[in-house]
Amino acid sequence: MDAGSIPATSTKLMMIYTLPEMIRTLGRLLVKLTIALTTIIFLSATCVSYSVQASDYQSNYEKIPAVNKMPPRVANWAYTPTIVVCEYAPITDVQIQSAIAFWKNLGHRFFISQYNYDPHNKCNDPNPDRYIVIHLVADGIEMETSSLAETRFFVNNDTNKIEWAKIYMREDIRETVLEHELGHALGYLHYNKNKHLMNSKWTQGGWETDGLRK
Numbered sequence: 059m060d061a062g063s064i065p066a067t068s069t070k071l072m073m074i075y076t077l078p079e080m081i082r083t084l085g086r087l088l089v090k091l092t093i094a095l096t097t098i099i100f101l102s103a104t105c106v107s108y109s110v111q112a113s114d115y116q117s118n119y120e121k122i123p124a125v126n127k128m129p130p131r132v133a134n135w136a137y138t139p140t141i142v143v144c145e146y147a148p149i150t151d152v153q154i155q156s157a158i159a160f161w162k163n164l165g166h167r168f169f170i171s172q173y174n175y176d177p178h179n180k181c182n183d184p185n186p187d188r189y190i191v192i193h194l195v196a197d198g199i200e201m202e203t204s205s206l207a208e209t210r211f212f213v214n215n216d217t218n219k220i221e222w223a224k225i226y227m228r229e230d231i232r233e234t235v236l237e238h239e240l241g242h243a244l245g246y247l248h249y250n251k252n253k254h255l256m257n258s259k260w261t262q263g264g265w266e267t268d269g270l271r272k
């Protein structure tokens with residue numbers, strides 16, 4: 059044995075000593091690596107959700123109604139309603155069919171529609187159960203001069219279901235007004251998002267249907 063064998067032995071001993079130590083170190087490294095990887099995955103998930111949020115809040119204007127994300131809907135119908143367009147109502151058959159198709163596309167259902175045909179005299183019924191009745195604004199109907207139309211709907215407070223609705227239209231019907239009023243008849247209230255169908259101001263409204271799908 060030469061002098062060099064001692065360090066060799068000690069190296070060997072050290073090696074024996076270090077091997078489990080290395081395994082432990084490797085183990086710790088693996089744990090650290092796992093934590094690091096998890097953190098990366100977590101961060102990327104965070105980044106993803108941030109980018110989603112970024113697109114949800116495109117402008118300060120949209121951030122405000124995000125608190126109230128949906129147009130409020132007070133109630134559902136008790137039955138699938140029938141629509142009656144009364145005599146003198148200032149809308150054509152094509153207009154009502156188009157408005158019905160609009161709401162059907164959003165998943166709403168109507169039993170049938172009757173154009174200038176009212177065998178059950180629902181146009182003169184004060185409580186036309188199961189019907190949405192469309193009238194021309196007539197004498198005796200109080201309506202603000204700035205209003206283009208008005209819808210009155212009756213909710214049964216015991217069942218919280220809509221039982222009937224009446225829509226009063228002015229002569230000069232404008233785009234989106236009939237669809238907007240049918241929205242009220244279906245129980246939707248105003249939702250003042252720009253370009254939205256249920257915007258209370260016609261000039262700021264439009265064809266956007268967020269929250270109107272059944």
Ligand SMILES: [Zn+2]
Nearest residue numbers: 238242248258
């Ligand atoms: Zn309205």
